[in-house]
Amino acid sequence: xxxxxxxxxxxxLSEEAFLTINCTYTATGYPSLFWYVQYPGEGLQLLxxxxxxxxxxxxxxxxxxxxxxTTSFHLEKGSVQVSDSAVYFCALSxxxxxxxxxxxxxxxxxxx
Amino acid sequence: DAGVxxxxxxxxxxxxQHVTLxxxxxxxxxxxSWYQQVLGQGPQFIFQYYEKEERxxxxxxxxxxxxxxxxxxxxxxxxxxxxxxSALYLCASSMLAGGPNEQYFGPGTRLTVT
Numbered sequence: 339x340x341x342x343x344x345x346x347x348x349x350x351l352s353e354e355a356f357l358t359i360n361c362t363y364t365a366t367g368y369p370s371l372f373w374y375v376q377y378p379g380e381g382l383q384l385l386x387x388x389x390x391x392x393x394x395x396x397x398x399x400x401x402x403x404x405x406x407x408t409t410s411f412h413l414e415k416g417s418v419q420v421s422d423s424a425v426y427f428c429a430l431s432x433x434x435x436x437x438x439x440x441x442x443x444x445x446x447x448x449x450x
Numbered sequence: 451d452a453g454v455x456x457x458x459x460x461x462x463x464x465x466x467q468h469v470t471l472x473x474x475x476x477x478x479x480x481x482x483s484w485y486q487q488v489l490g491q492g493p494q495f496i497f498q499y500y501e502k503e504e505r506x507x508x509x510x511x512x513x514x515x516x517x518x519x520x521x522x523x524x525x526x527x528x529x530x531x532x533x534x535x536s537a538l539y540l541c542a543s544s545m546l547a548g549g550p551n552e553q554y555f556g557p558g559t560r561l562t563v564t
């Protein structure tokens with residue numbers, strides 16, 4: 339069946355460091371891919387999405403490119419801030435649009 | 451505008467009991483999905499409803515059921531509770547069902563089964 343695998347954390351970075359959180363997926367058909375973020379004390383919220391191969395989702399300085407050839411959707415940010423400290427979840431909606439799969443989450447802590 | 455609301459916030463039940471969790475979607479949203487999130491894990495998809503019909507079901511036993519009402523609110527029911535059902539239950543709403551539609555998550559109901 340469909341699934342999402344993301345790099346395990348926790349990840350600790352210094353402010354202004356480069357961030358990559360790896361995410362790979364297994365899916366039949368043409369899934370949509372998402373990154374959700376959960377800030378401390380808050381609910382899950384959508385960070386960015388991509389709906390077809392080679393699409394790039396971007397928001398708040400974060401980017402991820404839907405790579406069908408490598409079945410990946412890695413999250414990147416060029417310069418992280420303390421306020422980016424959160425748990426990040428990679429997710430997919432399958433080709434039917436009626437099933438959803440989340441990764442296990444990666445905790446990011448950014449230190450000043 | 452109000453976001454997705456869920457009730458109750460916390461709940462403690464005994465093994466074998468039944469529980470009903472409630473969700474009100476964002477105004478104008480017609481689809482509601484339910485997820486179970488065990489501590490330290492990502493959300494696991496349980497159901498998706500759209501226009502009162504079930505559109506998708508995850509890999510959960512028949513003890514789990516749900517329904518959506520004409521006002522698009524939804525209930526998740528769990529029968530014969532097990533200790534392993536202890537988790538945060540999340541509701542998410544979207545304007546339409548499935549695919550690339552953005553889901554907006556509620557704060558969740560924390561269920562503890564003793």
